[in-house]
Amino acid sequence: MKVFLRLLDFYINSSIHVALAVCSLLLLTYIEFKIPLSKSLLFFVFFGTISGYNFIKYAKVAGLHHSSLTNSLKSIQVFSVMAGVLMFYFAFQLSISSLATIGILGILTVLYAVPFLYRKSLRNVQGLKIFIVAFVWAGLTGIVPFIEARETIIIDVLIIFLQRFIVVLVLIFPFEIRDLPYDALILKTVAQKLGVINVKRIGYFLLAVLIGLEFLKEMVHISFLLSLLIISLSIAFVLFKSKTTQSKYFTIFWVEGLPILWLGLVLLLDDFLM
Template identity: 50%
Template sequence: MKYLNWLFSFYINASIHVTFAVLSLVGITLLEYDLKISFSLWALLLFGTISAYNFVKYASVAGLHHRSLTNSLKVIQVFSFICFGLLLFFMFHVALDTLLVLGAFGLLTFLYAVPLLKRKNLRTFGGLKIFVVALVWAGVTVFVPMAEAKMQITTDCWLSFFQRFLMVIVLTLPFEIRDLLYDAVYLKTLPQQLGERKAKLLGIFFLTVTIILEGFKDEISIAHLVSLIAICILMGGFLVLSEKKQTRYFASFWVEGIPIIWFGILSLLLHFLL
């Protein structure tokens, strides 16, 4: 049991779970637009997401306390180094156009973590944090697979991007509510500025807009619409239940796993409706 607990903690803390969430959103884009991407891009997104998330979470810790890192952090460090090496390998097996699009969002991630302007990074600019995260997630999971498939960007594509952008903001809110007790005031997160209740209402509004936007698409898939409504209801429920004092894995496992559930629902609906 002790080994299983350690393995589960590693799965969460090494950013494997959030990586599967990102890959699930990529899969949803592929299913919605009937696209295919290469194994190399799947691998690049897998190892790139792990590397990027662990860099954002642990770079400063490793730099300041590299001699006193706990064993678990040392394992994550080695794991991240291996993933980064594999990331570099698969970069040479992906088309240049795809790399340029992915690189733009990778640069945003780098600027989010590394202080360049007056010792500040994008995370520390008041109010920007949640929108940078949403922009990167939406861009990587919508536009990167489209670039790989050489798909022309249509109005429907932009609508999917904005839907994904709003949904990621809502997915991030439970984390910001949890961190209300710890976040510095200068971060100006939405719950800090609006209060917990109004931040939740804003999230519900964003989910409503997300569903409405689906109606403006030229091509509407019944399976995608049903799965979208179902997952927005689920996200809204988790948002309402979010509190400053949460169980250990409420946000980092259950909320972060919602895209995985969405991918499963959409896959099942497509299987039974087609």
């Protein structure tokens, strides 16, 4: 059991879980619009998410305690470097247009972690943090696939971008609630400014908007509509259950894993309804 828990912790702490979640949203775009899958983009997103998230999470810690890092953190550092090398390998296989778009999203990611404005990073700018994360995820999984496939950006693509933005935004709310006792008051996070109850109400409203947007698409696929309803209810449930005292794995495993569940639902429903 201890070995299993250690492997699970490495799987989560090394950002493999969140990388699979981002890739799941990317694959959902490919499946829904039936555009040719770019394996290079898929692997770039997977390894890029691992290296990017680990840089954000551990760069400061590693810099302060480089001589006394735990074995676990050292393993994650080595793993992150390997992921970074593979990210660059697959980056060279992408189109210039995709790389330009990814570059803009990448700059936002770097500025999110690295202090530049009065010794602050975007992560510390009041109320901005969750919108940057949602924007980067939505752009990477909802816009870049079409640019890489040289597909026209139609209204349905913009709706997908907005839907991804909403999904990620609401998925961050349980983290905001969890961190409420620990976040510095100067951050003025959404949970700090509005309170737990109001954050949940906004989340429920955004999920209703998320479903409504599906009916604005030119093509509504029954499998995607059903899966969207199920995943929206699932997100609403975890948001309802969110509190400042949560189990260790509630957010970092179950909440972050919902995009993976969404992909699984689409694949099952596609197979069942064919």
